[in-house]
Amino acid sequence: MLEVIVLAAGRGSRMKSELPKVLHPIGGQPMVASVLDTARQLGAERLHVVVGHGASQVSDAVAAPDVEIYVQAEQLGTGHAALQAAPSCHADSTVLILFGDVPLLSAGVLADVVSAAETQPTLLAATLEDPTGYGRVIRGADGSFARVVEQKDGLPHELEVTEVNTGVLAARGSELVAWLGQVTNDNAQGEFYLPDVLSLALRDGKKVSVVVTDKSNEISGVNDRVQLEALERAHQRQKADELMAAGVHVMDASRLDIRGSLACGTDVVLDANVLIEGDVRLGNQVVIEANCVLKDCAIGDGTVVRAFTHIEGATVAAHCQVGPYARLRPGADLGDGAKVGNFVEVKNSVFGAGAKANHLAYVGDATVGAGSNIGAGTITCNYDGANKHRTELGDNVFVGSNSTLVAPLTVENDGFVAAGSTVTSKVGESQLAVGRAKQRNIDGWKRPEKPKQ
Structure with a gap:
């Protein structure tokens, strides 16, 4: 069974808006609604949405019989957000984690991730000309996945890598819960990073599969109005x-x-x-x-x-x-x-x-x-x-x-x-x-005149 966790708790302060970021529209509907639509196209039987900022607004917007809501009271990172919902997933399910502010990911790309995750934890990566801001996918000498290094934690040679982490990953439910519980916040941001579960998977002897896409528009997220407009134009x-x-x-x-x-x-x-x-x-x-x-x-x-x-x-x-x-x-x-x-x-x-x-x-x-x-x-x-x-x-x-x-x-x-x-x-x-007054023509009438100066 496929279950999908959608992380939708962020404030989006750079949007400079009272509206929660994931509720800003792309193609006429809230971004998070587009993400849920894609999850349904994949055949997900259960949808888990993690809310935080504007929790009641987001909860109302995504309410549906197949959606369960979880509140992240403190925004302590993507790993912490995923941990709010992961324990409710079935142990033998394939669990796919998506982001409510990444609205253009297609079901075709994600289907490859879900398929690979049936046998081993899987990360969706992309190759970008300018990877600034993204975590880098670091590979070993044999080309296999080694770890993800966030922008603020990377060494100079690591930041030269152009293969980036999209944040999207999938794994077996029981394993995901176990690894999320072991993620620490020992990093520059003091946050619990979701990709750290993959390093834990390697520690436990698991191989991590990496699905790479070249569709840069699809993996782009929204943090400000400029990015929102750019994705709107890409969508159109x-x-x-x-x-x-x-x-x-x-x-x-x-x-x-x-x-x-x-x-x-x-x-x-x-x-x-x-x-x-x-x-x-x-x-x-x-x-x-x-x-x-x-x-x-x-x-x-x-x-x-x-x-x-x-x-x-x-x-x-x-x-x-x-x-x-x-x-x-x-x-x-x-x-x-x-x-x-x-x-x-x-x-x-x-x-x-x-x-x-x-x-x-x-x-x-x-x-x-x-x-x-x-x-x-x-x-x-x-x-x-x-x-x-x-x-x-x-x-x-x-x-x-x-x-x-x-x-x-x-x-x-x-x-x-x-x-x-x-x-x-x-x-x-x-x-x-005929429903009008009879016309009268009046002789000798005086035309109105403007007052003389």
């Missing part, structure tokens, strides 16, 4: 590369942000500065123009979402046109071929096939039948100060410009609302509704 570049490999035309990979999940059909085009949040699904030949925000929505085949459009919690069918500068709010549901144009806001409303509101309108809590047209400047007055009410427009209804539809209201099939009308009562099939 990886997402963009995956999309392009799957056939999506990403116009500018450096200006695409995916803060959730994105599923795309064939020949999808994503222009610059597109932001994806939550669960977004795009059909075949969908075009998303520049500076759009899509959140928890589904867009049908052949639809074009024009620039500066925001869509959230909406469903858009095939061959629609949305935007530019449109806003679809939760509950918006556009049928095939519908059009929602510039500066139109739609909320909790259904548009039938071919229905359109091309510009400058608010449609809320409404049903707009197939083929209907809503003119510029039209609003549905859906809120009376206490309750929301619906507007029901049948098929082929025409609403003239600058009309006010006061809900609850029904306009039946082929109804026609004259421009500038305020409509408060039902309009029957094929009727014309």
